[in-house]
Amino acid sequence: MPPPPVPSPPPEGLPRGPWRAAVAHHFSVRHCGLARRADLLEAGFTKAELEADLDAGRLIMVGPNTIAVPTAAVPHWLGYGKKYDGHHLPLGVTGMAKDGRRARQLKATALMAPPRKAGPATVDTAFAPFWWAVWESGTRAALDGASALIAEGMSGFVLDHIEISVPLGARIHPHPGVRITQRRVLGPLRPGLPRVEPAMATVRAAQLAVSDRQAALLICLPVQQRIVRAEELLARWTTVRRSPRRSFLDAVIKDVCDGAHSFGELDFARFCRERGLPEPVRQQLRRGPKGRIYLDVAFECGLVVEIDGVQHSLGLAPVDDALRANAVTLQNRRVLRIPVLGLRLDPGAFLDQVAHGIRLMTRG
Structure with missing residues (x-):
């Protein structure tokens, strides 16, 4: 089912405030309480109108490209005023190394914001950090690894960062709590929230795991929860030429996908x-x-x-x-x-x- 069309601007001479609110709500419902600055401008916002809504607190800028819409359902990590200063990030990061290169590990409760109600509608803001990370990390960015699997519906795993992949040579913007990898082949993407398809995401999640035990878990969970079909995972694995733990993953993937x-x-x-x-x-x-x-x-x-x-x-x-x-x-x-x-x-x-x-x- 195609998404509803963006509300059309009112005739000249009529107030544009209600229309701007409707446009912001239109995008925020699709993106967990967030809207992309470029989408608002493309829909017909003028830069002056956008600045006015930010000044009035009707919109909240939480990144160079990302705007929160309070009337839709602002995730709990938003609400820092109209300007983005590079410090207020949507992952609950409480501190960073002095050189700014390493973020402290995050808790799952900081990664996933609970849905909040606003009037008669409810916007699920659980994946708002994922949208933020995709929009703020680089050109053609997409969720990958365990982050992509959780966006697909996987449960039973706690993230300590958001995994993002971008095409090789793409411009990237590092952020605490977000790991960005440039790849020659990004792989097929799923519609909606940009994310690598489950079979490839499972393989990469296992390759990037911090231990063999975690790698095995990240192979088992998506197969057992039917996020990815066993035959698709096995077929995808056969296309992987290099892997940091190839012999172990080869055995585990066969255990999970082809028991006999x-x-x-x-x-x-x-x-x-x-x-x-x-x-x-x-x-x-x-x-x-x-x-x-x-x-x-x-x-x-x-x-x-x-x-x-x-x-x-x-x-x-x-x-x-x-x-x-x-x-x-x-x-x-x-x-x-x-x-x-x-x-x-x-x-x-x-x-x-x-x-x-x-x-x-x-x-x-």
């Missing part, structure tokens, strides 16, 4: 040999009645280890898992459950538990 193939490459017996543990008497890939894939491992002492694919936590899978594990326990066997991502992230800790289980079963 991933398990086929996972040799749990090799883990046991390297750790000095007895080799299992059975290592068999199994499929549950509802498509669940898991690696069934058994030791001569009676210990059973089940290595779960990423899909084990979805839907009613935990119920089926519990029923099967209970059935094995009733056969006087112990069952250890290991998520396949656990073997990627912390194999030592899980193998410690396997060793402990073997000792207990051998003594019994």
Whole structure:
């Protein structure tokens, strides 16, 4: 459905104040309480009218390109007068390094402003910082990485900055709390709030993660929440030529997107040999009645280890898992459950538990 048209200017001689308010509201509703200065001027505002509305407090300038519209629903981080002085930023930054190059880490509550009501209408201002960052960071800027995924609807992850990508050679404007990357290929963009499409954003989020654990989380969340389809992520990953943690991401993406193939490459017996543990008497890939894939491992002492694919936590899978594990326990066997991502992230800790289980079963 196309957006409504911009209100037309009134006939000459009639007051323009109500029309200017309607135009500002028109843009602010689409942009979480904000409007772009260039859009207002293109819609018919004169520079003198814009200055008059700023002087009167009807509009608030919060960046060289960005204006807040108080009557729409001003995000809680706005309201610093008509002029932008470069210090009042929409991310709740409480301080910066003396050289101005490094911003302190931000809290999620500072990144996401709650919606506020104004009269009969409600404007959701939650993504206002994203619009601000896109408009103020550089030419053809777009959200990328985890920021793009959150704008797409992903939950369960706390941002410590907004990730922006711009084309290589574009003019950029650094800001605290915003990380800007120039890229040769920006990738396909989604309509509306400019953001890189989910498959590419997922790959970049994992590449930019601060740890392997965070990288794995940023691969799992969008797939499990259906922000990106597994086959699309796998296809996008095959186009990536260089990556700072390629071998790890290759394994995790296969775990998440293609469980059967991933398990086929996972040799749990090799883990046991390297750790000095007895080799299992059975290592068999199994499929549950509802498509669940898991690696069934058994030791001569009676210990059973089940290595779960990423899909084990979805839907009613935990119920089926519990029923099967209970059935094995009733056969006087112990069952250890290991998520396949656990073997990627912390194999030592899980193998410690396997060793402990073997000792207990051998003594019994």
